[in-house]
Amino acid sequence: MSAFGFAVEATSGKARAGRLETAHGSVSTPVFMPVGTQATVKAMTPEMVASTGAPIVLANTYHLMLRPGAERIAGLGGLHRFMRWPGPILTDSGGYQVMSLAKLRALDADGVTFASHLDGSRHRLTPERATEVQHLLDATITMQLDECAPWPIEEQAARASMELSLRWAERSRRAFEVRPGYGQFGIVQGSIFEDQRRASAEALRKTGFEGYAIGGLAVGEPRDVMLRVVEATCAHLPADQPRYLMGVGKPEDLVGAVLRGIDMFDCVLPTRSGRNGQAFTARGPVNLRNARHRDDPRPLDEESACPAARDYSRAYLHHLAKCDEILAAILLTWNNLFFYQELMRRLRAAIIGADAEGTAAAFLDRYASGDLPER
């Protein structure tokens, strides 16, 4: 078992190409982590996920503690064996889902009590329990419990929330059992207020984590505000540790954040879009439900090496999507995850080649060019 480590291998401007070493394998960065909410990346077999080149996936503590239960997964040998994903797994702390999914939630200084969205059963999540649950799951990367403030929010309310998250960060860290090859990330909060972000980042660094996440963004604020806060926050994060922007995002957001120094991402967008008939391609997003595709024999994206993008006609994908066939979800999710991984590979190569800005501009230019002309 190797030590948990991170090394920046190359930079291009503020963009970084790095490598994460974990107990479950290494991860080249920048990296996009497919979301496997309930211990499955929706509509994918583990082999399909691996075929996209994804080196690490995310799973949700909130969902798994409710069903099938963290102790049950521990008894079955942990999440890696359970979901047949031997590579690294990052688990969130559950805090975000408690706020967005659970019912009757009551936040106090010690933690949060909530009712399951599944059966109404009562549960309690504290920094200690959130950390324990992730240990039971055998998460490669554990996230601290935090409170994700809504947007917009008053400055004082944002500060109070950020300070609560800091106290929970300390308690999460004390509860974390340091093991070789495993890590825990603190989460910077502070909404769109740069001084709060700075205070949060500096306090977290004093507590000390194996990596740092930026939470509380991509919750409705304008894109330029998000990127400004990302850039401002990265300035206060250690240069030699990984930086993870939570819940982001669209391909253009990933590009913008990589240029500002982010190493890791997760988002449900490629998987959720894939179940809704939406495909990501080199020329931008394509809605396969649109009637323009119904007689089109061309593949979805000739520039992709993904079988879903290359081997099937748009006419067929359109038909599957209109029929709500499971194969539509399978193929479009596969295409989308492949697209996200390919984007990360391309950005990484550009950083190593010291041309992050140029490659990003070329990608964005092409991505904005629009779909193929109608036949």
Next chain:
Amino acid sequence: MSAFGFAVEATSGKARAGRLETAHGSVSTPVFMPVGTQATVKAMTPEMVASTGAPIVLANTYHLMLRPGAERIAGLGGLHRFMRWPGPILTDSGGYQVMSLAKLRALDADGVTFASHLDGSRHRLTPERATEVQHLLDATITMQLDECAPWPIEEQAARASMELSLRWAERSRRAFEVRPGYGQFGIVQGSIFEDQRRASAEALRKTGFEGYAIGGLAVGEPRDVMLRVVEATCAHLPADQPRYLMGVGKPEDLVGAVLRGIDMFDCVLPTRSGRNGQAFTARGPVNLRNARHRDDPRPLDEESACPAARDYSRAYLHHLAKCDEILAAILLTWNNLFFYQELMRRLRAAIIGADAEGTAAAFLDRYASGDLPER
């Protein structure tokens, strides 16, 4: 392109091992055809279907003529290219779905007018149009248009329906364009009345088809009645042409029908069950939603070579099924189609080894033995 042909290679009692030669490849029999209703075997990629060993699939004329339309599929190069299944495809005539799915249907001597279950649009299906639609789809095996009588039915009503199907058989045959490697099957009707079945079979033989199907069974009649009618009907079908029992069925029904001389089957059971948490195993059907599986680390079926049966724990499959995750549908459908193909391979080997009865008895004995003891 090879000629459409069929040869019986071995017999064991009334059971036959044969080989079908078609324009799209050869098919060893007995064979189970997975159902690809809307030009996709639900929850499967074409590669997954092929990995089960299935040499031929079925598609539904009714569904495809309504969406995306037969002319559209023809314009896209036919169904094989459309759904990426280069092997043989059998299409039904649409008659069964008109009776079970469509609204406002009006049957007359010439054909049937109906309203689409999708949008209420009016359509007409005649023997000539059903044959033309299947030609447009590029079906390897075309089925005549028939009327599938309900059960129970009065003897006189059954006879009238059977005779209507015979007139439609003649018209379907006249409309069929004979091409090398393509075939058309007539459908024997006559409900549970053996004299009607005989009359139907003999009349169809006079018209002359490349194969013969037995329709109007597995519509609610007792199992022993079905097998009696199958046996009685097979006695009046040519020994040197393929026999297809439509819409059957459970593994034990397939075994019983193979022993009575049937070569081909189709049924939605393995695919539909797979989407409902039901798995077929050597020890019988298993409901993965049952709580007995939730802590069980054992694979679904150690005797199977299917990755879905071998590589995942029952606890995980239970979790996926309880969560209604798409991966549950994928893995259980895969397992079930693999199980059906393996059963056909085993019966074929037994027929060639002149021990169909013994192998069938051993299979049925084990299949009735019940699931693994609870852990």
